[in-house]
Amino acid sequence: MQGVAGYVIRRLLLVPLILVIVSMVTFALGRYAPGDYVELQAGSRADPETVERIKEERGLNDPVYEQYARYAWNFVRGDFGQSTRYAAAGGVEQVVLPRLWVTLQYNAVVLVLSFAIGIPVGIWAALKRGTWQDPVAIGTFLTFASIPVVVSVPILQWLLGVELGILPTGGWKVNEAIDEKTGIELGILSKEAILPILVLTLPGVAGLARYMRAQVLDVLEQDYIRTARAKGLQELVVVTRHVARNAVLPIVTILGFDLAALIGGSVILEALLGIPGIGQFTFESINARDYDAIMAVVLVGSTAFMIAMLIADVAYGFIDPRIRLSGEGHA
DSSP states (O other), X not given: OHHHHHHHHHHHHHHHHHHHHHHHHHHHHHHHSSSOHHHHHHOTTOOHHHHHHHHHHTTTTSOHHHHHHHHHHHHHTTOOOBOSSSGGGOBTHHHHHHHHHHHHHHHHHHHHHHHHHHHHHHHHHHHTTTSXXXXXXXXXXXXXXXXXXXXXXXXXXXXXXXXXXXXXXXOOOOOHHHHHHHSXXXXXXXXXXXXHHHHHHHHHHHHHHHHHHHHHHHHHTSHHHHHHHHTTOOHHHIIIIIIXXXXXXXXXXXXXXXXXXXXXXXXXXXXXHTOOOHHHHHHHHHHTTOHHHHHHHHHHHHHHHHHHHHHHHHHHHHHOHHHHHHHHHTO
């Protein structure tokens, strides 16, 4: 395991370097982009003296490298800057982190359900190749994946909310009982969370099921599968111990990207359902030229992506012993 540990340490050392590069590029784009966001926030009727005073108070007249160094130092200390759109809420972190938590909750459930359903469906479809069950299983979820969110959301709102009345048509309600005991807002335990989870899970299963089906079909052609069956092993043992374990290895890469997407949110979904998540916040920040908010979202997203990729790489070693032993051999 020393080889795996060394690999993890090397990857972790790259995280600060990549974050510096990403933050510098994003900061420069914000400062050199056409238009002055202070003038945009102050309005067309603001006098030049007021605009100049705001720039001086915020240090925007300083050289760009000094502005960046000041921002980076504050960010490391947990100060993400000031939001021009949500100035009354305090620092950007006071707005970003609660919205990030909302998005993370429903996307985490979507991720678990997508893999819990998609992997078995893909394996089952591969084992049923040549029968009617194969195209029906994959085609059913492909139907859901082919429907855009702007279409599926209103249909489900009308069917489940208006006609049947079993689900709310939107919003995000915090579970007050849990919040009072733990201080953690768990909106995922409310009925309002069911609709967004349903909208995102059904299309997400299709891609995983198709990919898993292709991997299983490839594994089924391998010699060690024929050998296992020739030894008289039960089909369930062959599928679980040999087929599924080897076929799921490439799926880990998809898991890494999906983990990174947990905080991405869905702008359209959150806008249609009125979910105060990070996707809607990012869209609003870009339109308002709220640079500190944009910087915070970019840096948090970049960090999450790198950590997710690291988790995926380490998972390879635990799923496939050959990779783990290879890493130890090079240590």
